[in-house]
Amino acid sequence: MGCRTLCFGFFCVLFAYCVYTPVPENIEEPWKVRFIDALVKMTSFVGTLFENIGLMKYEEVFSVIAAAHYTKPISDENITVIDTNFSDIPVRLYLPKRKSERQRPAVIYIHGGIFVFGSCKMSTSDDLNRWTANKLGAVVVGIDYRLAPQYRFPTALEDCVFASKFFLQDKVLAEYGVDPSRICVMGDSSGGTLAAAVVQLLQNDPEFKDRIKAQALIYPGLQLIDTFLPSYQDYKHGPVLTREVIIKLACLYLTEDETLPQALLKNEHMPEESRHLFKFVNWSDLLPEKYKKNHVYTEPIFGKLNASYVALMDHRLFPLLANDSQLQSLPRTYILTCEHDIIRDDGLIYVTRLRNVGVQVTHDHMEKGIHGAISFTRAPVFLHSGLKMIDKYISWLEENL
Numbered sequence: 009m010g011c012r013t014l015c016f017g018f019f020c021v022l023f024a025y026c027v028y029t030p031v032p033e034n035i036e037e038p039w040k041v042r043f044i045d046a047l048v049k050m051t052s053f054v055g056t057l058f059e060n061i062g063l064m065k066y067e068e069v070f071s072v073i074a075a076a077h078y079t080k081p082i083s084d085e086n087i088t089v090i091d092t093n094f095s096d097i098p099v100r101l102y103l104p105k106r107k108s109e110r111q112r113p114a115v116i117y118i119h120g121g122i123f124v125f126g127s128c129k130m131s132t133s134d135d136l137n138r139w140t141a142n143k144l145g146a147v148v149v150g151i152d153y154r155l156a157p158q159y160r161f162p163t164a165l166e167d168c169v170f171a172s173k174f175f176l177q178d179k180v181l182a183e184y185g186v187d188p189s190r191i192c193v194m195g196d197s198s199g200g201t202l203a204a205a206v207v208q209l210l211q212n213d214p215e216f217k218d219r220i221k222a223q224a225l226i227y228p229g230l231q232l233i234d235t236f237l238p239s240y241q242d243y244k245h246g247p248v249l250t251r252e253v254i255i256k257l258a259c260l261y262l263t264e265d266e267t268l269p270q271a272l273l274k275n276e277h278m279p280e281e282s283r284h285l286f287k288f289v290n291w292s293d294l295l296p297e298k299y300k301k302n303h304v305y306t307e308p309i310f311g312k313l314n315a316s317y318v319a320l321m322d323h324r325l326f327p328l329l330a331n332d333s334q335l336q337s338l339p340r341t342y343i344l345t346c347e348h349d350i351i352r353d354d355g356l357i358y359v360t361r362l363r364n365v366g367v368q369v370t371h372d373h374m375e376k377g378i379h380g381a382i383s384f385t386r387a388p389v390f391l392h393s394g395l396k397m398i399d400k401y402i403s404w405l406e407e408n409l
């Protein structure tokens with residue numbers, strides 16, 4: 009029997025095993041979720057395997073799979089799509105063809121991918137941005153920021169900030185017929201991390217204050233200073249995003265030193281002098297009762313990690329670390345969270361903190377939803393729940409932008 013047949017057989021067995029991993033009850037489209045979950049677990053497994061035999065780095069396996077889904081800038085009957093650069097940063101623009109009496113609203117879109125993979129050119133981002141542009145008659149700007157591990161923090165954020173500032177210039181907005189008072193920044197997953205940070209920075213920069221009308225964060229990741237929030241425990245094995253995958257990949261945004269992810273897994277990564285920051289993510293105070301279930305709050309262990317990463321205390325990396333006076337000035341906000349999502353509590357805590365300081369927040373919680381659902385809008389894994397989320401987000405934009 010050939011090696012190829014043997015490998016194929018091996019992967020089939022593994023895949024079947026992954027597919028049979030149970031998923032929570034009360035989940036929408038359970039078989040599709042099992043399939044997606046199995047794909048992610050297989051990717052992670054193959055990544056570990058390839059890294060160990062020296063074929064490819066763990067994270068490269070994720071990038072290669074994502075890159076297979078990149079699209080070319082193809083215009084259609086409604087939208088002109090072009091790739092260009094804003095201040096040397098590659099962006100993809102979606103410009104509605106339909107004539108409009110008024111100036112157009114605009115959405116700045118920041119994609120997810122745990123800082124190491126993905127692009128606004130991926131087919132699912134392309135679909136979302138086309139729909140947004142078409143439905144709202146909006147100009148959409150997808151930012152192709154640089155990725156880790158090649159480019160570390162704060163490169164991704166700086167790319168997003170520079171591209172946004174470039175777009176916000178009066179002459180650029182005028183060129184695309186955009187109404188300067190109707191601009192939203194949107195991101196999903198780690199794109200939500202970046203979107204939240206971009207909006208905090210612009211809003212607290214005198215030159216750009218009140219230039220952003222709204223922000224939309226779809227199942228955002230907003231902190232990794234406490235990795236034992238209830239959702240981080242309840243959903244540590246997924247579905248879709250697991251504790252291992254998220255910590256392993258997210259750490260690459262800071263370092264390739266493996267002691268950092270090991271410390272994060274044990275929740276022992278924060279330095280002694282970070283104690284005062286925990287009030288910003290203290291789920292004991294900030295998480296609504298219904299999500300606490302039977303978890304008991306325990307303080308993380310401080311000062312165990314020898315290496316010191318100042319970035320871990322930086323609100324540009326973890327937007328939940330911004331203090332109340334920095335949050336107070338934020339624009340109206342849409343936050344979507346999913347029940348079956350390891351980073352669910354980040355979004356829930358941001359909702360509480362923003363409301364506590366008087367920011368106008370619309371919060372949709374998907375009781376049966378999973379992390380990443382809006383990225384599964386194409387065959388073979390087409391999630392109706394993902395489309396439902398996109399509808400909710402776009403309806404909010406229609407009313408609020």
Ligand SMILES: *[C@@H]1O[C@H](CO)[C@@H](O)[C@H](O)[C@H]1NC(C)=O
Pocket residue numbers: 084085086142
């Ligand atoms: C163009 O817009 C119309 C009206 O919204 C829609 O029915 C049609 O499907 C759109 N075409 C494409 C290619 O998206």
Ligand SMILES: *[C@@H]1O[C@H](CO)[C@@H](O)[C@H](O)[C@H]1NC(C)=O
Pocket residue numbers: 091092093096097098
């Ligand atoms: C954008 O910039 C990159 C390098 O920064 C360059 O390779 C590319 O040709 C530029 N693209 C356009 C459309 O100007």
Ligand SMILES: *[C@@H]1O[C@H](CO)[C@@H](O)[C@H](O)[C@H]1NC(C)=O
Pocket residue numbers: 283286287290292293305307
């Ligand atoms: C978190 O909140 C609980 C309850 O208010 C409190 O007892 C605990 O000291 C807080 N922990 C930190 C690190 O702020």
Ligand SMILES: *[C@@H]1O[C@H](CO)[C@@H](O)[C@H](O)[C@H]1NC(C)=O
Pocket residue numbers: 312313314
């Ligand atoms: C941290 O440093 C101390 C003293 O330099 C050493 O004994 C200890 O093993 C180190 N811990 C780790 C986890 O590297």
Ligand SMILES: *[C@@H]1O[C@H](CO)[C@@H](O)[C@H](O)[C@H]1NC(C)=O
Pocket residue numbers: 331332333334
């Ligand atoms: C909030 O953080 C900003 C920036 O770090 C700082 O200038 C300000 O004094 C802080 N405000 C409070 C109330 O701690």
